[in-house]
Amino acid sequence: MRVAIVHYWLVSMRGGEKVIEALCDLYPEADIFTLVYDPGRVSDTIKKHKVTSSFLQRIPGAIGHYQSLLPLMPFALESLDLSGYDLIISSESGPAKGIIPPPHAAHICYCHSPMRYLWDHYHAYRSSAGLLSRMMMPVLAPMLRTWDVNTSMRVDRFVANSHHVAARISKYYRRPATVVYPPVSTEDFAPSTQIEDFYLCAGQIVPYKRIDLAVEAFTKMGKNLVVIGDGKEQDIARLKRMAGPTVTFLGRAPFAVLKEKLARCRALVFPGEEDFGIVPVEAMASGRPVIAFGAGGALETVVPNLTGMLFEQQSVDALIKAIYAFEAREDAFRPDVIRAHTAQFSIRKFKAGMQTVIDDELRLRRALPFGDGKLSIGGFQMREPESATPLH
Incomplete structure (x- = not known):
């Protein structure tokens, strides 16, 4: 054949x-x-x-x-x-x-x-x-x-x-x-015992991924956000103009850096609507929860209150509300349970x-x-x- x-x-x-x-x-x-x-x-x-x-x-x-x-x-x-x-x-x-x-x-x-x-x-x-x-x-x-x-x-x-x-x-x-x-190469990722005080956005920087919501929300809250990804110069420049001092841009980082950040972030923030969304699965394979806009593929990969949280409106206020709701029960999320969930996407x-x-x-x-x-x-x-x- x-x-x-x-x-x-x-x-x-x-x-x-x-x-x-x-x-x-x-x-x-x-x-x-x-x-x-x-x-x-x-x-x-x-x-x-x-x-x-x-x-x-x-x-x-x-x-x-x-x-x-x-x-x-x-x-x-x-x-x-x-x-x-x-x-x-x-x-x-x-x-x-x-x-x-x-x-x-x-x-x-x-x-x-x-x-x-x-x-x-x-x-x-x-x-x-x-x-x-x-x-x-x-x-x-x-x-x-x-x-x-x-x-x-x-x-x-x-x-x-x-x-x-x-x-x-x-x-x-x-x-x-x-x-x-x-x-998804779930076996390439693993949980870390060192969780640091930052949230993560990762992926190609294009308008429909709505990374601008995360940048604006974390600037407004004064909380740490790391953004990994590459895109058009004008899109990146626009995000940097709206970002406060707590938002860090790493550009197109090597896989080793991405892997480390996924394993050590408090949670992955995923404000766009994706057809499936591989990065959230990679974050969960690293044992980290995902805070995602409740539409598209996230509805099939993120289990609310078990592997992450979903917010219903694609807005800054809805994302901020979700971040605070997550932090109120952050200790309830178990890395081993989150990672086990990703076996179905191998x-x-x-x-x-x-x-x-x-x-x-x-x-x-x-x-x-x-x-x-x-x-x-x-x-x-x-x-x-x-x-x-x-x-x-």
């Missing part, structure tokens, strides 16, 4: 690339296809595989400015030749599912999120974009949305990284999705869940007439119902 793994772009090692690593472990002989590829910024696990990039790779500056090439991405994805592959696993967020699968192949899409900048975050992205992008987005977005919805029909089985994302797949694509939580759990989905899809295709797992009735393709049961 020839296996192809399709990822939107390979230019860094973040949550999506960790999924690719785990899929590479499942299929050591798989070939990888992507829009643009920077081998110097990905892991050895990925580099061991044959990686084919699209024609975007040949555009000067594409690796550094790939996101500005969004209008060309549909053409680039459809130019990738996947003929001869029996199993195609696309890693969707950027996009990736829009490849043209051969008729006999099973196409399984692991969806981190329907493209945010086309759907639920469209207006936020447009408002923060440059003048040219703000002018072009209303023209291009409708066409790209149509392409995005149409290409969802090229997928045989959707897998979502959370129930939150599964609901959005249902909303935008009208397709069910099996939930398999993404792989790499092993992800691999087992994905293998179950893939085996089920391949079995279905072998069992049904015409060899491709689909029944054609009156011009419509009929399939067995897809499971919406989480595999974790």
